[in-house]
Amino acid sequence: MNRDTVDQGAGDFLVERRGAHVLIRRIGEADAQAGPIGWPEPVDGHVFVLVSPGAAKDGSLITALPALLHRSVVAKDVEAVRIALPGLGRDPFVPQALADALDIEIFAPDGAFIAEPGALLYAGHGTGGTGWLRFRPGAPACPGGRRYPVPAWETAIPATPFGVPGAIVEPVPAGLLVRRPDASSPALGDVAFSVPADSSVAKIVVGGEGAAPAAGLVSIVVGRLSLVPTRLVPLSTTTSTHAWLSEFAKSLSRDVVVEIPPTDVKKRYRPFVAKLLQRADGGQKVLEAVVPPRGWQRRDAFGYRRGQVMADVVPSGLVLRTGAGASVASAAPFDPEGWTLYLGTAGDPIGPELLSGAEALLGELAPETRKVARLELLGLLDDKTRNLIDRTPAIATRAGPPAGTKRAEPVQRQEEQVRPSAPVAAPQAAEGEAVRPVAEAPSPQGAPVMPAALMVSSAPVPTMSGSTPTATAHEAVAGVPQVPPAPAVPMSVTRQEIPAETEQKELPEAASVAAARSEDSAPAPMPVVEETRTEVLAHAAVGAREPVAPSESRVVPGTALVVADRASTAAEQTRFTAAAGDEYGEALATVNAALATWPSMRGQTDSGVKADYVAVCLYLGRGRGGFGDLNTAVRGGVAGEIDGQVSCLASGLRRLPTHRRAVLRQSKDAQGLEGTIAPGSILTEPGFLVGSMDLDVTVPDADLDVLIWPASARRTSELLIGQPVNEVVFFAGARFKALALRATEPVDGEPGDEPTAPRVAALFRELAPDETVAASGELDEHDLAVLAKLDRALERRRRGALRLIEEPGLRGRMTSSLYEWHEDVSSSPAKGQTVTLAS
Structure with a gap:
């Protein structure tokens, strides 16, 4: 906003005109309001006065306000002045005196207000006050709204929180937040307060990870308030799913109109969809796309262009084309975990300009967006493009497989898997290993440089030899350090397009390899096309939401079992059901109760959901397959007493919601930890680590708190309802970086009959599966940010009352040990050492 005039006000203050508004600041104070703030839309007859931080702290401002306003603000055409000074309305004497002295209406907040763009200067619930108060000459104060300018829908929504069975509804700047009762109330700075408001419609913001209520409950809230039209803003991966x-x-x-935030709370990627229409019949339609990537121009509300290349934003991703018409890709729903890049349209050729457009697009995307991308060819490669690819050395053929590497399995034809718009499974990697990239193929002189993912006519399927990392096509685009690749598998094409001599040479070999697969192995990670289709349909995994491991957990002699992080197969579920026996039936009652309580869990209709959830229940129970037995087995390199449980347990955890707050564990032996868990050291748990999402508990005789900021921990409270402690489970093989060891002195006069928190606490951050750690062991900016959060959580824990937990099974799960693994012992865990974080 341009500065029109600067007046010498009164005392040490300046009055600056900012268009239709006014800024009051101290003389010599830096212009803290030069950047974008929530300047309101001008209202006829009203003047908005913003007080700078320096002026707000100056006690003489109140004395100077009458002269400042009389000289520079009040005029014949001014009916009201809104003074943005936090807490000015708390003591009504000053604003009432201003109104009487200036004979004008004064609006002032009785607490704080939000000045960020899109917040409508919200000063209601959650800001420490009730809103803006209105002071009129000679009349008592009255409410003056919670936002400015006051939107038409404000009077239709409550000003204070209220509850419905299973949910809490709270006001936020954009409208209302609906969260679960066990989730914490949002505060200033939380993502719920950052959703921009729309003066034309109230938004229903649905809580983030750990706070997402059931869809049916949210619809009850919307129906009760008669909010039409309805704008929904989902803040979590769960509530963004189709x-x-x-x-x-x-x-x-x-x-319902759904507004997709720029990123979800996990910060996975930035979707191309800004708004979509969710129809009651289940269909979706894009209403608005985000701003185009650099180098692209907006074509319309949901499309871009770059030269002759058109980009259509569809719910599931982006369609690049040079021909006309929409694509069948528009039928696939929005996926909060990843997106698909569709090349071409059915029956149209894919030329070099389309591949160049794809390269330009991918080059402008953030790494987290490229990482979760998938590629699907819908058109036909023309001769020019095919020749270019043929003479460009493909990444899949640059080097032979490492010694001992198994030959990659071919893609099998399975008609039931054919869904052109369905997400594509990620390439497989050895269990517990981060999937690493391969080198990009060099481009022939004079040829356009294509990303590795687009330079191959076949989709690479990585394999594993020992602990040698494998590759995925998308990470070659990302430019991460590279390793030799494994041989590629020819992509699936129509039978009509396979030359006769090629078919005779390749198909028998493919059939022989397919026949050698075990009966319970996972299906190939790429769907194939129907033989009747006339176009090439290649699903190349350009990105993976999570590393997908081979079909069985890998056992290395003398080491722990490296557990596959993937969905369980039907064969594994069948074996587990049979091996669990009576325990399965007992746990199934718990699972059925959870599925009846949570509609979002009932929505997972595949047949294996109950077996996976039963595996989790057994792991957190007292009988066979419980924590003690199973973790001991995994650490010893075996899969446990109940056949198939490990795979179903890992799969069940993947179905549960992610927990994104501090997790508590404890120990009864804190001696000698200063050197063991020095900041920067890495601890790894080969098994499934358990902790408490409740920070108000303690076990008897604990002398060490372990607080962990999680990355992969899954919440079990929806599955095991009504437990005394809400537990979370970390995936097997999770790594933890030590951030600090905190100790406090005993306080004199502490009550001896109440449980107290240990005086020593170790603070950790869980590392992402593919996260690298600096060899120096120093804490980076991410570590320091997490450390601040853990310190606040620890302070709240030490101030509050604690519950004593004496149930033996729970105590054992909360106090198991971790291991310290050095960077050079990934294949020799015997060199690692046990860190005693438990008795």
Whole structure:
């Protein structure tokens, strides 16, 4: 906003005109309001006065305000002045005196207000006050709204929180937040307060990870308030899924506009969709796309262009084309975990300019967006493009496989897998190993440089030899350090397009390898096309949401079992069901109760959901397959007493919601930890680590708190309802970086009959599966940011009352040990050492 005039006000203050508004600041104070702030839309007859931070702290401002306003603000056409000074309305004497002296209406907040763009200067619940107060000459103060300018929908929503069975509804700047009762109330700075408001419609913000209520409950809230039209803003991966959104619209019996935040709370990637229409019949339609990547121009509300290349934003990703018409890709729903880049349209040729457009697009995307991308060819490669690819050395053929590497399995034809718009499974990597990239192929002189993912006519399927990392196509685009690749598998094409001599040479070999697969191995990670289709349909895994491991957990002699992080197969579920026996039936009752309580869990209709959840229940139970027995087995390199449980347990955890707050564990032996868990050291748990999401508990005789900021921990409270402690489970093989060891002195006069927190606490951050750690062991900016959060959590824990937990099984799970693994012992765990964080 341009500065029009600067007046010498009164005392040490300046009055600056900012268009239709006014800024009061101290003389010599830096212009803290030069950047974008939430300057309101001008209102006829009203003047908005913003007080700078320096002026707000100056006690003489109140004395100078009458002269400042009289000289520079009040005029004949001014009916009201809104003074943005936090807490000015708390003591009504000053604003009432201003109104009487200036004979004008004064608006002032009785608490703080939010000045960020899009917040409408919100001063209601959550800011420490009730809103803006209105002071009129000679009349008592009255409410003056919670936002400015006051939107038409403000009077239709409550000003204070209220509850419905299973949910809490709270006001936020954009409208209302709906969260679960066990989730914490949002505060200033939380993502719920950052959702921009729309003066034309109230938004229903659905809580983030750990706070997401059931879709049916949210529809009850919307129906009760009669909010039409409805704008929904999901803040979590769970509430952004097609299953949740479809259930919400169906329960509401009408179409719903869904506003997709730039990133979800996990910060995985930035979607191309800004708004989509979720229809009650389950369909989705893009209403608005985000701003185009650099080098692209906006074509319309949901499309871009770059030269002759068009980009259509569809719910599931982006369609690049040079021909006309929409694509069948528009039928696939939005996926909060990843997106698909579709090349071409059915029956149209894919030329070099389209590949160049794809390269330009991928080059402008952030790494986290490229990482979760998938590639699908919908068109036909023309001769020019095919020749270019043929003379460009493909990444899949630059080097032979390492010694001992098994030959990659071919893609099998399975008609039931054919869904052109369905997500594509990620390439497989050895269990517990981060998938690493391969080198990009050099481009022939004079040829356009293509990303490795687009330079191959076949999709690389990585394999594993020992602990040698494998490759995925997408990471070659990302430019991460590279390793030799494994041989490629020819992509699936129509039978009509396979030359006769090629078919005779390749198909028998493919069939022989397929026949050698074990009966319970996972299906090939790439869907194939129907033989009747006339175009090439290649699903190349350009990115993976999570590393997908081989079909069985890998056992290395003399080491721990490296557990596959993937969905369980039907064969594993069958074996587990049979081996669990009576225990399966007992746990199934718990699972059925959870599925009846949480509609989002019922939405997972595949047949293996109950077996996976039963495996989790057994792991957290007292009988066979419990924590003690199974973790001992995994650490010893075996899969446990109950056949198939490890695979189903890992799969069940993947289905549960992610926990994104501090996790508590404890120990009864804190001696000698200063050298063992020095900041920067890495601890690894080969098994499934358990902790408490409740920070108000303690076990008897504990002398060490272990607080962990998680990355992969899964919440079990939805599955095991009504437990005394809400537990979380970390995936097997999780790594933890030590951040600090905190100790406090005993306080005199502490009550001896109440449980107290240990005086020593070790603070950790869980590392992402593919995260690298600096050899120096120093803490980086991410570590320091997490450390600040853990310190605040520890302070709240030490101030509050604690519950004593004496149930033996729970105590054992909360106090198991971790291991210290050095960077050079990934294949020789015997060199690692046990860190006693438990008795």
